[in-house]
Ligand SMILES: Nc1ncnc2c1ncn2[C@@H]1O[C@H](COP(=O)(O)OP(=O)(O)OP(=O)(O)O)[C@@H](O)[C@H]1O
């Protein structure tokens with residue numbers, strides 16, 4: 001049932017707006033009067049009907065705007081704001097006229113962000129959204145000084161507006177989507193950190209990182225630059241991939257989501273380089289723990305508790321570091337080694353316990369030059385998931401290093417100008433204990449490939465004279481993993 005005056009209005013849309021305006025004004029007055037006379041249930045019915053009649057015909061914008069402030073009260077920096085800032089920087093197209101760019105000396109890339117009042121249009125599952133970056137400058141509002149890019153006087157926020165009917169979809173799907181996208185982008189931009197204990201012995205451990213101090217991990221080593229047997233390299237990369245993709249699996253079977261690698265081999269064979277390659281591959285920070293710096297178990301616990309997620313904990317030279325200083329003083333003889341053993345087991349158990357209680361991915365790497373000197377506790381099945389033998393340079397390793405350092409990429413071509421040198425190196429390198437580090441050092445001496453190659457030939461000849469592998473094989477000392485390789489090679493070859 002439509003009242004006659006409304007019918008008339010509908011027939012003449014041009015007068016619609018002025019009628020609506022005066023209607024709204026008189027509405028307030030009417031509302032107060034009606035509220036006094038009409039019973040409540042009838043009141044709301046009346047208002048609904050009137051509103052419905054007008055809404056049906058008037059071009060009323062049903063937009064909803066979310067204000068995403070940078071600081072959300074006590075919660076600190078608003079995660080949605082941070083994510084939006086990053087996400088929108090990837091959405092900047094040709095329609096944007098003003099952008100801010102900045103660069104910090106610790107990062108490698110230029111930051112591009114929206115300038116004040118700039119807008120960006122986005123679509124999500126068919127819904128159109130508009131983002132606007134707003135800065136309100138107030139004189140006395142001192143914001144937290146946590147490295148945000150604006151002076152503290154200005155409050156920054158995004159306004160996200162869209163059709164009101166999509167409110168739930170935006171909250172439940174779009175916002176999580178933006179956060180996920182931002183996290184992916186962050187991984188790409190992430191500057192890896194290397195945490196060490198440099199000179200912190202005995203100091204109090206305050207702050208979120210405890211006694212760890214960090215520098216940017218700018219180790220250029222990647223799996224591409226690492227001289228290693230291709231199958232071995234592939235196996236490690238596959239293992240890392242599988243580990244990362246199995247979060248749900250670890251949860252289901254109730255295992256701590258961690259993976260342990262034991263790297264062993266002589267100095268200069270690339271153990272530390274492999275750790276850096278893993279970190280660069282996974283985008284994980286590295287914690288480098290020198291056990292010889294640790295004074296007590298409680299200090300160790302403190303330190304381990306202060307390590308972050310998505311990280312690699314490296315304990316280098318585990319064979320040398322089991323003699324914790326304190327214990328070495330207080331014990332002698334057989335007792336001493338027993339105590340050392342207990343400490344190592346304690347360390348391992350503690351690591352197990354700690355990491356079963358935190359949800360995120362951790363990798364632990366032990367390195368050693370002497371695998372045979374290691375505590376059996378470390379070698380027990382299930383303790384370290386993968387034992388990786390880093391060994392002396394092979395001809396394959398030589399090819400990779402020559403390509404990286406001397407830019408010789410076609411070593412396999414039959415009519416290469418250095419063919420005879422390659423053949424000579426191939427013969428020599430299999431009979432010599434030369435580390436990738438030594439080969440790399442030789443290649444660093446000159447930019448001229450011919451000089452680099454002849455330098456290497458001389459080095460190999462010299463090493464062969466000084467340290468003939470074949471002669472040594474008879475008194476093979478198991479502690480040298482490289483000699484093991486030669487032994488196996490000779491055995492296998494015959
Ligand atoms: N397998 C390798 N591939 C490429 N470069 C290597 C390799 N091994 C060593 N190097 C070069 O030699 C340098 C020293 O190697 P690295 O520190 O990784 O050896 P390490 O096995 O950790 O030695 P240590 O047992 O003394 O700690 C590296 O910075 C790198 O330039």
Ligand SMILES: [Mg+2]
Pocket residue numbers: 271272273316367
């Ligand atoms: Mg090392």
